[in-house]
Amino acid sequence: xxxxxxxxxxxxxxxxxxxxxxxxxxxxxxxxxxxxxxxxxxxxxxxxxxxxxxxxxxxxxxxxxxxxxxxxxxxxxxxxxxxxxxxxxxxxxxxxxxxxxxxxxxxxxxxxxxxxxxxxxxxxxxxxxxxxxxxxxxxxxxxxxxxxxxxxxxxxxxxxxxxxxxxxxxxxxxxxxxxxxxxxxxxxxxxxxxxxxxxxxxxxxxxxxxxxxxxxxxxxxxxxxxxxxxxxxxxxxxxxxxxxxxxxxxxxxxxxxxxxxxxxxxxxxxxxxxxxxxxxxxxxxxxxxxxxxxxxxxxxxxxxxxxxxxxxxxxxxxxxxxxxxxxxxxxxxxxxxxxxxxxxxxxxxxxxxxxxxxxxxxxxxxxxxxxxxxxxxxxxxxxxxxxxxxxxxxxxxxxxxxxxxxxxxxxxxxxxxxxxxxxxxxxxxxxxxxxxxxxxxxxxxxxxxxxxxxxxx
Numbered sequence: 505x506x507x508x509x510x511x512x513x514x515x516x517x518x519x520x521x522x523x524x525x526x527x528x529x530x531x532x533x534x535x536x537x538x539x540x541x542x543x544x545x546x547x548x549x550x551x552x553x554x555x556x557x558x559x560x561x562x563x564x565x566x567x568x569x570x571x572x573x574x575x576x577x578x579x580x581x582x583x584x585x586x587x588x589x590x591x592x593x594x595x596x597x598x599x600x601x602x603x604x605x606x607x608x609x610x611x612x613x614x615x616x617x618x619x620x621x622x623x624x625x626x627x628x629x630x631x632x633x634x635x636x637x638x639x640x641x642x643x644x645x646x647x648x649x650x651x652x653x654x655x656x657x658x659x660x661x662x663x664x665x666x667x668x669x670x671x672x673x674x675x676x677x678x679x680x681x682x683x684x685x686x687x688x689x690x691x692x693x694x695x696x697x698x699x700x701x702x703x704x705x706x707x708x709x710x711x712x713x714x715x716x717x718x719x720x721x722x723x724x725x726x727x728x729x730x731x732x733x734x735x736x737x738x739x740x741x742x743x744x745x746x747x748x749x750x751x752x753x754x755x756x757x758x759x760x761x762x763x764x765x766x767x768x769x770x771x772x773x774x775x776x777x778x779x780x781x782x783x784x785x786x787x788x789x790x791x792x793x794x795x796x797x798x799x800x801x802x803x804x805x806x807x808x809x810x811x812x813x814x815x816x817x818x819x820x821x822x823x824x825x826x827x828x829x830x831x832x833x834x835x836x837x838x839x840x841x842x843x844x845x846x847x848x849x850x851x852x853x854x855x856x857x858x859x860x861x862x863x864x865x866x867x868x869x870x871x872x873x874x875x876x877x878x879x880x881x882x883x884x885x886x887x888x889x890x891x892x893x894x895x896x897x898x899x900x901x902x903x904x905x906x907x908x909x910x911x912x913x914x915x916x917x918x919x920x921x922x923x924x925x926x927x928x929x930x931x932x933x934x935x936x937x938x939x940x941x942x943x944x945x946x947x948x949x950x951x952x953x954x955x956x957x958x959x960x961x
Contacts, residue, residue, distance in 0.1 A: 553686035582746035606725035670709035678702030748909035783875035790844035797836035878932035
């Protein structure tokens with residue numbers, strides 16, 4: 505989806521440092537999306553409201569509730585994310601822009617209804633906390649699920665300024681309302697309503713942007729349910745990918761040695777949660793770099809290669825384009841690795857003063873450092889998967905995401921049994937093995953690209 509890529513290329517044409525910073529800034533927000541920004545808002549909300557909250561347990565319960573909402577909604581919408589993304593990408597390639605809006609609305613209807621149904625038993629599980637909390641939790645899950653679906657199409661939109669504005673408005677509202685309600689002595693339910701309000705604002709701002717950008721004479725369509733357009737592998741790829749990301753967290757939350765009850769059936773892990781979520785913030789620079797490279801240089805070389813194939817270019821010309829696309833992919837991955845390594849090194853060196861400045865316990869630092877390596881490897885793994893998606897290697901990506909899920913599950917359990925000194929190593933090791941495997945498969949895919957393009961079509 506080259507909408508954002510086209511706009512980023514226009515910014516970079518100015519060829520000055522301000523334009524470069526601007527491009528990376530927009531790229532960071534779009535690539536991070538609600539996921540990373542939600543983590544930032546949770547941390548900021550907790551930090552600034554802590555002095556005013558009378559019942560500190562309510563603040564902890566609020567942050568844990570949002571964490572579960574994000575985890576469960578990401579895993580739930582994982583069944584739809586890659587699938588609908590591929591459908592939209594195909595329609596944009598065909599220039600059938602009138603199909604985008606009605607089918608986005610169609611899948612939104614399905615996702616929101618299913619999200620509501622899925623939350624009904626959870627509502628009863630949360631009844632010991634009160635129905636106001638349970639109902640707010642339910643609707644926050646439903647709205648978040650909708651936000652993840654809308655987030656899929658953001659890279660196809662050219663109005664990146666409004667996207668950034670939408671995120672800012674939504675999360676400034678959340679942080680401000682949490683602070684105000686904390687000062688007024690609000691309890692857990694009020695804090696959670698603040699988060700729900702921010703997500704509703706974000707949902708409708710993004711939906712309005714999509715309606716504005718994609719005109720159609722139909723309101724709702726379910727063309728994406730056509731059997732010929734369904735890719736089963738993508739449905740399970742999204743599920744295993746998101747499940748793999750959250751597997752280690754759930755294990756630490758519910759293992760008797762590492763987790764404890766916070767609110768109703770929701771648990772957390774005091775030792776594990778803060779370091780891993782802080783480490784996720786460190787991948788924002790790498791995500792920005794990769795999106796910029798992927799949506800500008802790699803997307804351009806990719807189009808050049810297949811345009812040469814479709815237009816009947818000479819084999820020598822196609823081979824040249826083939827080499828260019830490989831070099832661009834290699835450069836993009838190397839840039840991600842280089843930038844993220846620099847970020848990790850700096851945080852390794854300055855982790856102690858940073859933790860003291862933020863008044864975080866320094867005993868978290870050793871786990872924070874291994875989590876930095878793990879999240880850096882996750883970014884590298886995500887980058888390889890994105891290139892594999894461009895090459896339409898759906899089965900390979902399904903295998904890799906399933907491998908990541910299994911390895912993270914097994915290695916995390918082993919790390920807990922080995923003791924506190926090994927916490928975090930299961931997550932990092934699973935991503936190291938998955939990344940090396942993914943890199944090996946990607947190399948093979950590029951070697952066979954010309955053969956498969958001509959012989960297997």
